[in-house]
Amino acid sequence: MTDYVSTIDDAPLAATPPQPLTRVAEASGAPARSPLLHGKWHKKDMPRERLINQGPAALSDAEMIVLVLGSGLPDHDVFSVARALLDRFGSLRAMLDATYADLDGIRGLGPAKKAQLLAIMEMARRSLVDKMRRRSLMNSPEAVESYLRLLIGGRPQEVFVSLFLDARHRLIRCEESAQGSLTRMAVYPREIVRRALTVNAASLIVAHNHPSGAVQPSASDCRLTHTLRDALALIDVQLIDHLVIGADSVYSFARAGWP
Incomplete structure (x- = not known):
């Protein structure tokens, strides 16, 4: 199984200025x-x-x-x-x-x-996690995206997270699978597969943030997605989606047809 290094080519955007205290x-x-x-x-x-x-x-x-x-x-x-x-x-x-x-x-x-x-x-974070544990995430994509934007949307460095789900697509646990710098992060598919087996997950949703704010996936993001999807299929675990989290938007590999 191939180890993977994700790279972001976009330069970071300036932080959003505070809103004025006006009527x-x-x-x-x-x-x-x-x-x-x-x-x-x-x-x-x-x-x-x-x-x-x-x-x-x-x-x-x-x-x-x-x-x-x-x-x-x-x-x-x-x-x-x-x-x-x-x-x-x-x-x-x-x-x-x-x-x-x-x-x-x-x-x-x-x-x-x-x-x-x-x-x-x-x-705020716990309330969203509780909502995801009580319902099928297949029916609540907005809750997943809201939680992930809250969890990693504002991080100054790349973070890769894995949401392990049971057979009814309810959240078992959410873990940070990798952390990186502003422009580089190493993700190891074999470790994610190992954790899926350990927690007895039936499916996964994975996500990472782009500190630059742009959500268009890179070529390396696409390679990782397909590598991880194929590796999980070998142990009969479904990769439901890979989300790229930006400051104000989210890219879904599943919605885009797994490019």
Whole structure:
């Protein structure tokens, strides 16, 4: 069985800039009105009130972080902390991959707030995993793609993951099968086959991310897909799909007819 090295030719894109903390009306071209009155926020312009009245989609990324944090520390208002987080990570998606240490050095963000952010992010991941374990993934491709975009879509380096499924296409477990650099990753099909046997999987969905954001597979991605598909067939395990995860889109080998 051939070992495989995947290479990305695309140059990485710049991180997505943080969204400004502005009212939706301003962004849409409606007459702008300052949310401040005598140095203080109008109550109806505060994130909590806007979420209640207009729904969560009306809030910017910074405002969502403000609601999660609730308050800042003395001399560091919560809005400044939210902007500092987006400046550090570039986007909410990149924040999902943050560790406790990654949050160090942000003024106004103490141990309790760090733990609060990490807990919210982990809750989002676990809720998607629970959804996948309760239903056939053949009937929930959107749940699979949402989970994978949450899991690896914002990683700064390539990551290859394997979703091992039972005979009813429910998730047994999800594992990182390989990690690489920004442009290179080694994937070993024989190890994935071995793990499929170990966990008694009946089928697999595999995926990897492109840190550049482009999802069009390379020639080496196609070779790996066919090598892995043939190797799994030898042990009567079906490769259901290979997904390439980008910043805003997903490529499916199965939907594309296994090119």
